Amino acid sequence: MGYFKKVLIANRGEIARRIIRTCNKEGIRTVAVYSEADAEAPYVSEATEAVCIGPAQAKKSYLDIEKVIQIAKETHADAIHPGYGFLSENPEFVRRCEEENIVFIGPSAETIHIMGSKLEARTQMQKAGVRVVPGTDKSIESVDEALLIANDLGYPLMLKASAGGGGIGMQLVQNDAELIKVFDATKQQATSFFKDGTVFLEKWISNPRHIEVQIVADTYGNVLHLFERECSVQRRNQKVIEESPSPFLNDTLRKELLDAAIRGVKQIDYTNVGTMEFIFDENQNFYFLEMNTRLQVEHPVTEEITGLDLVELQLKIAAKEKLTITQEEINKTGHAIECRLYAEDPNTFFPSPGVISRLKLPENDVRFDFGIIEGSAVTPFYDPMIGKIIVHGITRDQAIEKMQRVLDEIDVQGVKTNLMLLKQIMKNNQFIRGNYTTQFLAENKIQVLEG
Amino acid sequence: MAEQKTVLSPIPGVFYRKPAPDKDVYVKEGNTVKTGDVLAMVEVMKNFYEIKAETDGVLAQFFVEDEDLLDAGQEIAVIIEQ
Known part of the structure; x- marks a missing residue:
């Protein structure tokens, strides 16, 4: 056994740089892969070596499983870190790594497959005693069947593709007429997008909060949580700001949430780092939403409050090392906030x-x-x-003040960015009070923009 | 004489003539188009932008192939006005 000598990073951009940083610290050499469009990107020159993987389009480069495997073999990489997005939650890619004796830095293909199916994940979580959003637990085959179930559950409902994700394959329905109208099309879309036409119904939770739990699990059955992240500031189902701890949770509710996350993870024998996503309704009930079987974009807020390096933990767990820390030794200190800087129009996105x-x-200090x-x-x-811009303060108020100051000092030119939107959120009273749901940006649109 | 009107892509990205891989093209060369008809789609950072006809006429020719990479302002087709 032993630690890796060389890790290939099957990703690009900020997360590739992030992974290189920890590999350097650990004395591990790195291989970057880059598309023709990314030849000049910073991560390419920061890696120990770099190989061009193909043309600009992701499906011809970063998503090409066989090219990634081929480059890993040619460069004698022991392991592949998938980052987030791209091939990070693709069980077929994990299987190919296993076949070629290359360590995939993440959970097993089987685990990714189970959690990639929303229906299967619901079943597993219920077995573990983790509440899921009220809904069906089997595939709905016909409109007639859907109508019966819908009237049993009561509207409004979400019609969801089991293999869906990223906001695709979800349809809100308010009544029978709407369900009849969208059923076939949603099933059809699921088949063509995800090659899996399985659809099911869930209760629609209005004004939800999105809170997730970071977990870490080694291959010896040790499972730890690294507390929660509050991710309710979103636009079009994309996160904009994350913070930890969540200003919404009290100690009792937090403990209940963290315990549920650990039970769920143990149920599926999960290994490596992962995130259990939950939604909270207006009455403080929480429900399992889905699991992300990879490193998250917003992992830095967890690193800031715990002092742990999540990429280092990933590498060690993948190298079959035992976790040397215990739950009691993990403390949260202060408050961390992350803002995502997007190259986009702040009004139209x-x-x-x-x-x-x-x-x-x-x-x-940033x-x-x-x-x-x-x-x-x-x-x-x-x-x-x-x-991503990440600050850490002793209190939430202090973290917000730091973020306000940092954002004011940033100057980025050449592309439109959402910097002004981030500044206005940091000065928004509702945000400062910590009382916000996923509807925050939509509700505050005028206020935020006119600031 | 009929006027020729060039269709430009205002944004860079990946050019698509079909709404989905398993669907037909939006418009065939030689087809009649009306103002507002979707001619093609450009994918930019996971967003899709529809390129629409700004005039009535016949779509005479496309200058770019499906899945070609576009620069901002690139000519993608020509419409002969009617």
Whole structure:
């Protein structure tokens, strides 16, 4: 056994730089893969070696399983870190790694497969005694069957594709007529997008809060939680701001949530780091939503409050090392907030590719996980998130003050960004009070923009 | 004489002539189009932008192939006005 000598990073941008940083600290060499559009990106020169993986389009480069495997073999990488997105939750990719004797830094193919099916995940969580959103636990085959179930559950309901994700394959229905209208199309869309036409119904929870639990599990059955992250500031189902701890939870409710997350993870024999996502309704009831079987974009807020390096934990668990920390030794200290900087119009959220002509970042008391530097191109081919701004304070109020100051000192030119929106959120009274739901941005649109 | 009107893509990205891989093209060369008809789609950072006809006429020719990479302002087709 022993630690890895060389890790291939099957990703790009800020997360590739983030993974390289920990590998350097641990004395592990790195292989970056890059598309033709990313040849000049900072992470490419920061890796020990770099190999071009194909043309700009992700499906011809970062999503090409066989090319990633081939490069890993040619560069003699012991392990592959998938980052988030791309191939990170693709069980077929994990199987190919296993076949080639390359360690996949993440859970098993089987676990990813189970949690990738929303229906199967619901079943497993109920077995573990974790509440799921009221709904059906089997595939709905016909409109007639759907109508019977719908009238039993009561509207409004969400019609969901079991294999869906990222807001695709979900349809809100308010009555029988709407359900009849969208049923076939949703099933059809699920088949063509996800090659799986399984659909089911869930109660629609209005004004929810989205709170998730970071967990860590080694291959010896040790499971730990690293507390929660509050992720309710969202636009179009995409997170904009995350913080930890959640201002919504009291100690009793927090304990209940963390216990549920651990029970769920133990049920499926999960290994490596992962995130259990829950939604809270207006009466403080929480329900399991889904599990992300990978490192999250917002992992830095957890690192800031616990002092742990999540990428280091991932590497060690994947190398079959035992966790050396216990739950009692993990403390949360202070309060952390992360803002996601997107290259997009702050009003329409439409992406804004271009060249970063100027990037000035303050130096003290703030963490920047950025994929770009001054002079970098923000190409049209990938996610519009260009960086994350993370602060840590003794209290939530102090963290907000720090973030306000840091945002004021940032100067980014060349593309449109949501910087002004972030500044206005940090000064919004509802946000400052910590009393917000996923409807926050939609409800505050005018107020936030006119600030 | 009929006017020719060039169709430009205002944004960079990946060019698509079909709404989905298993669907037909929006418009065939030689088809009649009306103002507002969708001619093609450009994918930019996981968002899709529809390119619409700004005039009535016949779509004479596309200058780019399905899945080509576009620059902002690139000419993608020509419509002969009617």
